[in-house]
Amino acid sequence: MSHKSTVEIGRQLSEELNPGMEAALEERYGHLLPGLSEAVVDFAYGRQYARPGLDLRTRYLATIAALTALGGQTAPQLKVNIGGALKAGASREEIAEAIWQMALYGGFPAAINGLNAALEVFAEIDAAS
Amino acid sequence: MSHKSTVEIGRQLSEELNPGMEAALEERYGHLLPGLSEAVVDFAYGRQYARPGLDLRTRYLATIAALTALGGQTAPQLKVNIGGALKAGASREEIAEAIWQMALYGGFPAAINGLNAALEVFAEIDAAS
Amino acid sequence: MSHKSTVEIGRQLSEELNPGMEAALEERYGHLLPGLSEAVVDFAYGRQYARPGLDLRTRYLATIAALTALGGQTAPQLKVNIGGALKAGASREEIAEAIWQMALYGGFPAAINGLNAALEVFAEIDAAS
Amino acid sequence: MSHKSTVEIGRQLSEELNPGMEAALEERYGHLLPGLSEAVVDFAYGRQYARPGLDLRTRYLATIAALTALGGQTAPQLKVNIGGALKAGASREEIAEAIWQMALYGGFPAAINGLNAALEVFAEIDAAS
Amino acid sequence: MSHKSTVEIGRQLSEELNPGMEAALEERYGHLLPGLSEAVVDFAYGRQYARPGLDLRTRYLATIAALTALGGQTAPQLKVNIGGALKAGASREEIAEAIWQMALYGGFPAAINGLNAALEVFAEIDAAS
């Protein structure tokens, strides 16, 4: 895909989207699981999010829908991806629509829980600005 | 949202995207569950897919991602939505990308099973053309 | 099913079972998702819970069992439905039985988590009386 | 609960509801997992389904709802429990209602798949009679 | 398997691994669900964990992997089983490996949430010593 390695591509993209994530993973989990932080950077960012075949905004909306349908065990990650979707150009309305549509596939409780996660993210952003 | 009722809006959209679906639901399930076919038309199409806040192509890609992550119990519906995504303008590549990204959220088995569903849909289309 | 629309039927039933719910949904989510509160009233209450083919007490016990088996992402909704089941005439014992039976289908952790939700609801009711 | 052991209580109930089940489990799995068939009889029937706190018809409808919401990996067991619910006095309509209500909690694909399992059971019964 | 009943075998093992658990279950749930605590002791300990066919350390690591993949609704039980695995001779590193491997099967969010549960258990142990 490039002269850069997938680790390098992933590192660049992850620093852009989640600055400091690799170092935070290393600090938190590296003593128990050496290589975890590089594996996340390489696989999740270098080999998945950096793929050219689908735009980043749609990738994030697809992820938000899936995490909503899977339910609350993924709430922290749902909030991270809602933040990422906004950075990638999705509007708050589009994010809310992608979540609410999951009433059809993951049920109403999952959709409502997903909307609550989105409202929390939006409120945090508004409070910080 | 409109002078039309959500049932009317849903019926128009469902006939466009899945011609004959309402009648098929009525014939198959109506004797046991009167009102089911209208409820699907009204809620799934009139009150969800017809919403203006997110384009149909992205709605389908989000749904495909979610059904992939939820796993195989939704395989028949995954195939229907892959067909819908193609009609709504998504490319085969984009559909495959949305599915494969789910390796990150639903695991590798779920993503591979989702790709197999997509390959079946693509092969059926190629065989019919 | 009636001369009333499903929205009207649903509104009457939702006000009976969860007074103020429609207004609360509208206030919380309406700015992002116009139509959401009416969709919940119409589909969940008018087109599902109001159906005549199964008594309300059994509907609630079935829902409680399902939310227990699906696990904790639905805990807030599990508590709401436990409250609804009591209103619809189910005893505390029956609710506990429906939850504990899920040890067979969702596993022991899901069943124990469900019982904890029920104990919280029962304690809240006892504290309020 | 009784002078009988839970194994004896469970054996009597399982033979009533699913004649031959214990022997079938023993034949199929006993060489690999000695004690499995007795564990099923004791725990599932003697310590769960035989409990006096909830009537058998409601237990089956609750189970059917949960297996529907959990999705297709439980399809064979869903069909067994639909057969059990009919024996315990639930009507076809009540079974269909308990399944269709799961559109709210497990999503539309899960509910439609559940209905298809019910239609198969009903058709098998009609063909045999 | 023994001259002892499965209840007696289970009670001995549960007291060894989780001293006081049966009494705690009885006190918390016994008024609503008589027989629950004995059912847990008999089925979970006497008929499952006490089985000779697989060593206890591997049983715990298998359970930890499964609870991680199933997601957060089982977090309290995941922590209990991490404690049990340490008692049964698994190292912290082995526990972390079994959890992190679930990135492949339950997705990255589930694996990260599982690691966070493990870090909490390890920190509690370190704080208590």
Next chain:
Amino acid sequence: MSHKSTVEIGRQLSEELNPGMEAALEERYGHLLPGLSEAVVDFAYGRQYARPGLDLRTRYLATIAALTALGGQTAPQLKVNIGGALKAGASREEIAEAIWQMALYGGFPAAINGLNAALEVFAEIDAAS
């Protein structure tokens, strides 16, 4: 971890455990998703299964338990991992025990479905020998 790259380490291990897998993935999915086969080799084998912190037999038993608890959407992968566990030194009995224990965490239907997958693998092996 080594002077070899994780791709090289993964390729060597995947060829040992599943000869021909990388080429099969490339042939089946490579036209739609360039890089997928290398991503699987690198992440699943080089960065996960090759990790030194947990022996391969336990890794496979943990995976088998998790796939069982997650349910049937992972049945093809469950069978592949049962084959892998046998190669890594697990006995049929140990595999059956790891699966049956999941009755506690994923429910009885999931455990029985998992055992059926194992019996199929064992029968295929016996038929081939």
